[in-house]
Amino acid sequence: MVDANGETPGRSAESPGESLLEPELESRAASAVFDHDQPLKLGSGATLAPYQIAYQTYGALNEAKSNAVLVCHALTGDQHVANAHPITGKNGWWTTMVGPGRPIDTNRFFVICSNVIGGCMGTTGPESIHPETGLPYGLNFPVITIRDMVKAQANLIDRLEIDDLFCVIGGSMGGMQALQWAVSYPDRIFSAIPIATAARHSSQNIAFNEVGRQAIMADRDWHGGNYQRVNARPNKGLAVARMAAHITYLSEKALQVKFGRNLQDRDQITYGFEADFQIESYLRHQGFTFVDRFDANSYLYITRAMDYFDLEADCGGALSSAFKNTKTRFCIVSFTSDWLFPTSEARHIVHALNAAAANVSFVEINSDKGHDAFLLDEPEMFSTLRGFINSAAQARGLNS
């Protein structure tokens, strides 16, 4: 199992030691700064300026600038999609999908992955310094939406002097961004691959996010969001948020098969509250390692952006009108055991695209790995996406 950021977890529960690192793919780290004269106008009505976007690129842009692929990361992901993570040292979170010879072949495509607005890996977010106060933003950071994230990405693409993208791909919140791209910039996106996602965040998903946020805010070290000023970190709250969320990324069956009621390093229960069970140990490990690389306020802001996502409401209630006259080729992917973004959500998107007479493919991949399946070794997902991407590349006139 790999978590939503591509870490291989469960080290405390089973085989110790690091996973083998992929041979390093040449990647370039960069940052684009947008000054006061280029403010980001946000959905809330607020503006953000100045701001910067941290991103990685892989492969080469062709002369016609027609081979650019934007990879959008999920809630706790970042721009390090196919290179070793600078903090954890682990493999990029989607090396199975992006790299030489992978479905998104870096020998063929110019791949861009940027940290979202509100993030904590170099892009401006609540951890950044407020230019007027000289202090970290904390809760003074404006609330952002998925549309704002995409707007910032579009500005980055402008900065890179790329007119239109060959493909925008992402899973979970990354899939929301791919959908938003298709709606906000239909002429700038040749194909879109939204995976394990929805056109609106469900009540259940908002509920889980709220539990996570409350866990963070209940931590004494959160200090009303101003923990940086007093040199504290609400690690316990953030870890609990991560633990709760992580359960939603898996499936009941996957948990049962992997952990069952197995005990952790002991022969019998202790009649106490230590991590008697492997699943407890596993989740605690997930929580503890997560806080090293993620900011608690970023978690609040990004989960809020997901909660506010509702393409249907944005376009007046009929999702199909959001896709009217779209020329983009879509491939929607869902997984049978994903209960966070179930197939019914994918089907809802597909029906809207059908009604708009869009060019759409839809595959449901049989997997017992739950929501996280999109990050894992799922051969059927790779083979179908290879077919879709190759056919789109052919239509775009890109050589194989």
Next chain:
Amino acid sequence: MTHAQITPEIQRSDLLLIANMVAPGSRVLDVGCGNGDLLEMLSQERQVDGRGMEISQSGVNACVARGLSVIQGDADIDLKTYPDAGFDYVILSQTIQATRNPKHVLQELLRVGRRVIVSFPNFGYWRVRLSLGIGGHMPMTSALNLPWYVTPNIHFCTVSDFLNLCDVINVRIEKAYAQSRKGRIYSFGRPVLFANLLAEEAILLLSR
């Protein structure tokens, strides 16, 4: 319509005939597209803008892996998501007898497509009649090759019956072909006495 005939690369002659009815460059929806043989041929040889709907997920995934635009869906339920006249042709090959509500499906096809190509096994075929009338068994032929307890085919009709349905819902029959057991294809018109007896399969081009 006159255009170059496609060279027979695939064996199912009904697919070839269907492909030859489709004007190059048109928009096509193949309902029940299976693993995508017809859709791929239409894309390559007829340069159509092709889409498919298939009920089995394995069929859909195979199609998408071939680079075809296909979604999982049920003809009885999911045609309603398509807009009016969004396609030049909608194809329903060897599927109508497996739908729960053939009349409704046919009406939906004619709403979604300006022309509809439909093929189905003819229950009036003389071998079928012989099997049931003399043999006393539900027929099993090359077009109806599964025993009654596993066949997905639940709404059988004869050529004559199908033409009656076309009259009931006021559909124009532009072309009608009968395919013999050996794959020979003949065009036919009314009265359908001979086609009703000799066609193992019928292939019709319909319009509103």
